[in-house]
Amino acid sequence: MSQTVAAEPGAGADAPAARRRSPFAVGLAAAAVALVIVGFVASVGAFPESWNFGLADPIDRTRRWLINNQTSHWLYTVLLNPLTDLADAGIRRLEAILRWFPWYVYPVFCGLGLWRVRGRLAGALGFCGVVLIGMTDLWQQGFATLALMGVAVFLSLLAGIPLGIAAWRNDRFAGVLRPTLDAMQTMPGFVYLIPFVLLFGIGRVPALIATVIFALPPVVRLTDVGLRNVPGSMVEASEMFGATDRQTLRLVRIPAARPAILAGTNQTTMLAMSMVVIAAFIGSGGLGQDVLRAMRDIDVGEASEAGIAIVIMAIILDRFTRGIATLGERGRGQGTAAHAGDSLRAADTVTIRWIAAATALVALVGGIVSHNKFPEWLQWHYAPYINDITAWARDNLYDIGSSGIGTGPLSDFITVYMVTPLRELLSSGIPWPAMIGLGVLGGLLARGVTLGLGIGIALFLIGWLGMWELSMDTLAQTLVAVAVTLAIAVPLGIQASHSDRFQKLIDPVLDFLQTIPSFVLLVPVITLFHVGRIPGIIASVVYALPAAVHYTDLGLRRVPAEVHEAATSFGATRWQRLRRVELPLAAPELMVAVNQVIMLVLAMVVIAGLVGGGGLGLETVNALRRSDAVGRGFEAGIAIVLLAGILDRLTRGVADRLRPPPAA
C-alpha cells in the first residue's frame, strides 16, 4: 500500500509535443531547413578538406614521444611498465598452468562437462571439438587465447560485480554509469584497441586492457539489474529478522540475483572471446593471430582451421557459462513435483563428484608423467580440402555457367546498384550542410532539441576531423547491409512468431551464428566473395541476422493473444492482421531490432576494413598495422564512435516515439 502514491496529473502526458513547440526547437528546425536549402543552392558537395582540424599530427607526435620515453619517463617506469609486467606475468602464469595438464584432460573434461549441462550429444560434440583443435596443431595457440581470455574475464568480473553493486546502491552513481555503459556498448570493439596501442604499443597487455573494458558492461549492468529486481518481500522479510544490511546483501540479495549475475558473466565471457580474437591486430597472439595471418595471405584453409578452433572454443565456453547459470534453477525445480526434483538433485551431485574425481585423477597422473603435448600421430589438417573447395567455389560459384547467376554477379549487383550510388549520394550528391541539416531535423523529430543539436555537432565534427567522405562510405555500406538484413530477417521473424515449429528449426542455427566471433565470420565469406566491400557487407548481414530475427519474433510474440483473437473475430485475413494489428503493435520492438542491427553491422563493417571494405574501417586497420598511421586511425576511430552514437540515438529515439503512451 505504501506504493499507492498519487500520479501527478498531467505528468508524462505528451511532454514531447510540448517540447516540439518550444521556440528553441522552432529556431533549430528553421536553421536546419536553411542549411539544407543553402547547401543545395550553393552545391558545395563534400566537407571541404581544407577545414581539416588535423588531429592526426598531434596524435602522431604524442605517439612518437611515448615511444621515445618508454624507458625513461616516470609515467612508464613508475606506473605503466610495472602494470604491463604484472599483467603479462599473470597471463603467462595461467598459460603455464593450462599447459601443465595432460592434453587428454581437456577433451574429457569438456565432453563430460557438456554432457552434464547440455546432454549426451553436446558432450560428444564437445569432446570431438576439442580433439579437432589439437589435431589441427592449434593446441598452443588455443592456450594463449584461453589464458588471455581467462585473465580478462577474471579482471572484468573483479571490477564489474563491485561496480554493479555500487550502481545498485547509489542511484546517482548509476545515473552516471548507465549512459557510460550505453556509450561503451555502441562502440565497435575494434575502436577500443586504438587508444591502448597509442599508450602501450602492440602486445598482449593493451589487448588485455581493451578486452577487459570491452567485456565489462554486461556484468555491471546485469549485476545492477539483478539486485534491483530482488523482490521487496524477500528483503523485507530479511530485515524483519534483524539482518544487517551486509547480511541481507550476502545472504539474500546476491544469491537471489545470482541468475542475472551469471547471465552477465556469460555475456561478458562471449564479448571477451570476440575481443581477444580481434585483438590479434595488436599482437595478442593466439588463435586470432593465425586467422589474421592466413587472411592476409588469403589462405582460406589455414584461416578456416584457426577460425573453427575459435568457434569451437566460443561455443564450449558459451554452453558452459550458460549451463552453470541454469544448473541451480533446474535443481530447485518449479511446482510441486518435489520428489522428482529431489532425486534429480541427488543424481546431479553424484555426477558432479564423479566427473571431478575422474578428471582430477587423470590430470594428476598425466601431469606427473607430462603428457602435456598433443600427440603428433593424431594430427590431421583439413586446410588443403578447404582450399580445394574454395578454389572450386571461385571457379564454379562465382558465375555459374556464365549465366549471370552466382556470387560474382551478386556482388556486382550490390556494388553497382546499391553501395556505389548510395555512397555517391551521401558523400557528394547531398551537400554537406544539407546533410547536417537533415541530421538535425531527424534528431528533432525523433527526440527533440538535444538530439537534433547533438547530431548536428557530431556530423560537423566528423567533417572537421577530415573523415567526411570515409564516414559516408562506411554509412553507405552500413545502410545497405541493414536493408539487406532486415529484408531477410523480418520475414523469418514473422514466420518464427507464427510457427513454433519453424522457430525451433531456426533457433539452433541462429544461436550458432551468434556464438561465432565477428572476425571469424569473414573467413567463409571471403571464400565465396573474394575481397572488397561486398564480403564485409555479407558478413555484416550474417552477423546481424540472429539479433534481427530474434527481436522481430519477440516483438510479434508479445502481441497479446486477445488482440489476435479480436482481430480474427472481425474477419481479418492473416495478412490484414499482420499489417494492421501485429506490426504496429510490435513497432517499438522492431525498431529495437533495427537499432541492434545497425550497431552490429557497423561493428562488422569496420572490421571488414581488413578484407578491403574501405571506409573508416580501413583507416583503423591501418592504424593498428602501421605505427605511422595511428593518428589517422585515431581520427577514424572517433568518427566511428560519433557515427555509432548518431545512429544509436536516432533509432532509439524513434523506438521510444513508437511506444504507446504509458497507462494513466
Next chain:
Amino acid sequence: MEPIVTVSGLWKIFGKKVDAARELAADGAGREQIQAETGCLVAVRDVTFDVHAGETFVVMGLSGSGKSTLVRCVSRLIEPTFGHMEVCGTILADASDTALRELRRSKMAMVFQHFGLFPHRRVVDNVAYGLEVQGVARDERHERAREVLSTVGLDGWADHYPQQLSGGMQQRVGLARALAVEPEVLFFDEPFSALDPLIRRDMQDELVTLQLELQRTIVFITHDFAEALRLADRIAIMRDGAFTQVGTPLEILTQPADDYVRAFTQDAPIAKVLPACSLMRPVGDVAVEEGWPRTTETATLESALPFLLSEHRPVVVCNAEGDPLGLLHQDDVAAVLEQNLR
C-alpha cells in the same frame, strides 16, 4: 496486565507537507480533499491501541485502508510520520538501528502475505534464517528449524526448495520461520489471503490450535471479516487509515459502531465463525449438572445450536480436559443471530 505492544497517535503520511496534511485530517477532511490540497496521502490516521500478552489482535480492513502500512509502521519496516510505539518495553521511535535490530532478532517476527520466502535456500535454511542472522551455529539452528518444521506439520520437507511446495505448505514454512526465533510478538500481514479458501480454513484452524499451545502475542492483518472473527480476541475495523471500531468479535457483531461495520457483520456467517466461548458467561454460582449438553471452547457456535434450539438449558463450554469454562445461554445467542439477520 502489561501491554506488550502499545501504539498511540500513530500517523503515516506519504508526501512532503505532512503537517498541513495532519491538520486537515484532524479537522475531519477526507482522503481526496487532503490529496488535492497538499499532495499528501494519509495512509494511517491517528491510530491508538494496545495489545496484551497472549492476545490476538486483528486489524481488519479492505484494500487501501492502510492496514499493511500500519503493521509495517508498528514493526518499523517503514518509518511512521508521527506517533509513539512501544514493543516489549522498547520505544521504537528512539531506537537506534542496533537496538531495533536486536528487538527484531529476539522479540518479534512477521509472516508475510506473499510468504517472502527465499527461493535460493532450502526450506530448513529458510526457517533457520532468523537464527543464522543472530549468529547461531549451523547444527544448532538446523536442529531448531527441524523441530519447528515438525510443529507446523512439515516433517520431511526440510531439504526441498520452497518452490517445490504448495502455497499452503509455503506459508507453513513462513510461519515456521517466524516461530523459530521464539518471538514474543508475531505480526501476520494477510498471511492466508493468497491461499485458496479450503487451505485458508485449514491454516486458520491450525493457527488457532497452535496459539492455544504457544500463547504468543499476535497482531494479525486481514481483509477477511470471517477470518477476523475466527481468530481474534479483539478486532479493529480500519477504514481510510483510521480505526472505526475496536472490540471483541461479540461487541463488533452485536454493537456495530456504524453502518460501515454493520455492512460487514451482515454478511458474516456468525454461527460458523464465532467460537462458542465468545458468547459464554462465567459459570458463577450455577451448579453445572451432569446431563447438560457440552461443547468445547474451540468449537463454533454452530456446534451448540442443535442443543440450544431443542433444550431450554444452557450449553456447557469445556476446555480440552473437560472442565467447564462457562455457559452458553440461548438468549445471548439469539440476540447475536438476530442482530446478524437485521
